[in-house]
Amino acid sequence: MRMKLSKMIEHEGSRTRIVIEGVTPEIDGGRFPIKRTIGDKVVVEADIFADGHDVLSAALLYRKEGNPDWIEIPMEFLVNDRWRGSFVVSELGQYQYTITAWVDSFRTWQQNLAKKVEAKQDVSVDFLEGAQLIEEASHSAIKRETGTIRGWVETLRSREASTSAKAKLALSQKVTKAMNKYSDRQFASAYSKELVVVVDREKARFSTWYEMFPRSCMSKPSHYGTFKDCEMRLPYISQMGFDVLYFPPIHPIGYTSRKGKNNAPTTKPSDPGTPWAIGSQEGGHKALHPQLGTLEDFRRFMTKAREHGIEVALDLAFQCSPDHPYVKEHPEWFRWRPDGTVQYAENPPKKYQDIYPLNFETENWQELWKELKSIVLFWIEQGVRIFRVDNPHTKPFAFWEWLISEVKADYPEVIFLSEAFTRPKIMYRLAKLGFTQSYTYFTWRNVKWELTQYFTELTQTDVREFFRPNLWPNTPDILNDYLRDGGRPAFMARLVLTGTLGANYGIYGPAFELCENRRKDKESEEYLDSEKYELKQWDIESPKSLRDLIARVNRIRRENPALQSDWSLRFHSIDNDQLICYSKCTEDLSNVILVVVNLDYRYKQSGWVDLSLEELGLDPGQPYSVHDLLADVTYRWQSSRNYAELDPQKMPAHIFRIHRGVTKSKN
């Protein structure tokens, strides 16, 4: 709380003269941390000003959490009372930053002196004032500097030294430097908040996900796939260039009200049920589905995956099948109806009788929170460090904030991906509360203006400080109209978009690479014969597979740091609404990628790109070369306007690397 205004006169703090405001980055007045990954820079700006015309100094202060001492970085004055400073985060965990500023009496005196000397005014008293300021500072100087400083005082007070000699000394760098060191900060203003940066590992910023149902990795038709079978699939996934393998829930599946093929309300004995109906007599969220294998098999699989450069991500779906042990052990965690049944999940008129939501409004909420945390810790103990969180928007915000902060306090390397497909403010809130990455509306953004508007919002506004997009062109729940209608060319275009617009992206495979585009019905986005309700043997060796294109796009991502972050994204004008053009680059412009995609999966489209060359580090007067990393062809371009033509039947996209100066064409 601020002090009562009438009390201001009783507080020494009221003597500070400087205002520090408009600090960026700062999320919701400092209520939430900003996010960075190791090695990132935090650029901090603020409006800093005082009454009157005195010269100010300002410093950015930062420290790793737990460290009592601040590291001080001088801030630089920009324009219109705006100041800037920056620091680099080099360790996992949390950093704090804040700002301090003070009226610099000596620099004020120097500035006035210089002006008076310039105007040839009498400055004899000014020198005495300067001597006094230096003398005061000398009291706090370290011993071996005291002598020098006293010498300056004497010179400024002496009758012998000339005005010009005194002025030269008073304005010299050595005096300025010393006085800066010992400046009087008794009435320095401290910014009222200590802001927080959460520092994640690099994968939080740059990751390539593959979602796969392990039970479908069957060795023989209709045999429930096991972790051992999954091992055989690792080279396939690794060759495509994925580094995160995400499994839908791998726990025992309930029997009561189990859904059949295509979500049928009745089942045959062979129906495996949906993995999201978690829990049976065989165990709950800490158990493995017995047909997948043992904990030992799972750990072994994770080790094998790591050998292929792949990290395993698990699904956190905090809900239960009617057979989950919790229902008997903790009936108070569920909502009981007056007829003595438990309320199953519903979104009237839709019913999900095979799933009981947890009742977070239970009086026993604290036990529930602790139990759910213990689930996360259980899998962390098995070696899991990435969790995709199912429907976080249907559980309380406070729970997520607490859970993620608790887990990351001990395991700052853990990544939580928020699978919230809901209203914008809720998606952003979840990201602010701590989710490392978030699903996006990309899944339904198919036309140029939508993509441009949405990705500008995600990457060029404050949103980027807390919300890290992870783009998915498809999921087991969502086969959108564009993919359904467009087939293979549409899948190719979406692949390039997802892999270049998003440093983090994922596909649900093998449905994606095999261009599976059959819908259950017209009303929903559900796949026909959805893998959620049945075992599926995919023909991954099909010649129609996009696996080679995926491997190429992912190699381009690995080899081009420009594509490993989203902050540099810029859209460029192109005079055809079916073509979209954008670039990404590294801060030093040593790596610049330009992408052009044909959004029309039916027809060849062409247009003139209009680049802003200076933003791309190009000299408008010089020719430059663009190397299409998909087709491995190099073009020589002359000016900002260039022709592009893309045939969706062949390749609906260019991914150019731009080279300053002209390199010899490879073709």
Next chain:
Amino acid sequence: MRMKLSKMIEHEGSRTRIVIEGVTPEIDGGRFPIKRTIGDKVVVEADIFADGHDVLSAALLYRKEGNPDWIEIPMEFLVNDRWRGSFVVSELGQYQYTITAWVDSFRTWQQNLAKKVEAKQDVSVDFLEGAQLIEEASHSAIKRETGTIRGWVETLRSREASTSAKAKLALSQKVTKAMNKYSDRQFASAYSKELVVVVDREKARFSTWYEMFPRSCMSKPSHYGTFKDCEMRLPYISQMGFDVLYFPPIHPIGYTSRKGKNNAPTTKPSDPGTPWAIGSQEGGHKALHPQLGTLEDFRRFMTKAREHGIEVALDLAFQCSPDHPYVKEHPEWFRWRPDGTVQYAENPPKKYQDIYPLNFETENWQELWKELKSIVLFWIEQGVRIFRVDNPHTKPFAFWEWLISEVKADYPEVIFLSEAFTRPKIMYRLAKLGFTQSYTYFTWRNVKWELTQYFTELTQTDVREFFRPNLWPNTPDILNDYLRDGGRPAFMARLVLTGTLGANYGIYGPAFELCENRRKDKESEEYLDSEKYELKQWDIESPKSLRDLIARVNRIRRENPALQSDWSLRFHSIDNDQLICYSKCTEDLSNVILVVVNLDYRYKQSGWVDLSLEELGLDPGQPYSVHDLLADVTYRWQSSRNYAELDPQKMPAHIFRIHRGVTKSKN
């Protein structure tokens, strides 16, 4: 401070599920109050959402300061999680407002019931659930309602009543209303802040100022004008329609280092000195210049002014002449130089030897603050309620916040006008700290894009919540290039702009109405023979005077409420850069004013105005009439495009009142 996240599990507060954020209006996270005048509406909006799909209810709470009880206004859902509510402020002083929201279990149940009934699902258990919710609510119902409510419970539980009868009852208005009244708010979310509205009197929003040196109201040439002489000037000022008469300082003027005519460093005995060099042996800030009259004369003058509908505003210039009693009584309030002199005001290379700034960094700052407050209270005791504050940006921000809040706690009707011509962030800060009105950059905004941009910022952004512009085309310190070069037509154009762009405006007269446009030199904006340094006898009866035009503009302002506030300002397109067009209207569109001004003081200019008719409450299909209140001519307009032509030699502006439907032309 927020609680440590790990502690969240220990707090019942963590069970609240609703987020309330993005509250508007809210200045700097609630650090500063917003401003309104009596009778104004405060429209409050917020993003309000929870996890899941439950139905929410939200209420805006407000109260007059000192009142322990909140008044509750239901908020209305707009779109995309945005809610709105409003209240009217009817008393001077401070109001508080905040928001509360809760998950409405009964309305959630009603919504689900309606969907299930629609889908013809079995709802027998749903009725039992509803009965349970109603039963729980009945415990908190007032006695005479209990019977009715129990009846509803029985109906919902009865086996006899039909499904449709039960559904009709459950969804009825009477049940909804009762359940709304007794809704369970145990886990309601309260917005974390109580925001403040400062309510001023109407003159804070709508005032018309006239600045005049009382000593120049001389009865005979070269006789020092007195308050009694000023009485003779009241009919003149009143006839022009001004309601605030602002006097530069009326205190004794120092003799030491007094400046002569045109700011000369030496004086003749007859030179009266600048009124801003306050204090002499005759007294300081609580004394009157003996030649102006006694305190009794001053009070009498104020009474006379009030009889003419005019309120007197004084100047608060917290600085001293070398002869001010404070210099001897409180030497510690000044900055002493090593040569034993007091530091006079300077802005190197400029020197103001006749003025000593107060040293707010003095160790005796508390006594200084108290003394300055006692000056304000002294003049309040004499009846003054409006203060124009000289150079507030050269005194500490904390001082102003304290002073204004102290004064307004006892005298909420007091108006403080900030005369800060400085950098934008400082001007805005002073307004946030409590100044009622503020000088603006209008003085130097002469071309169309500048005026459009600046007044859009002032009136269509958050700035309007705390910064009330008071526009001055000239001041004793500033004769701008436009007025100097343009002469009479320029003065006329600026008069219309100032009086219609600003609900609060003022002129420095008689220099303004007499179109005084002679500069001292090319370098500065100082008047030649500035009234600051000499007595001036103005020929107020001159036939060249703009007094009639001023009277007309001010009458238009009084008669048209659209011009008494700035919030409705909209610029309209006109295809000539020398012509500017804008409108103001009342909220109910009963009064709509359209202004067109020719900014070119040399040539006749014409162009086509393009109005957005719907914003002006006009039916695009219907003709309408516009009545020029300056020329008293009515035109019939047909569409959004209309021709305007203005000759600066005749009248450089139209001030139209728009009438829906066509009224008979007066000419």
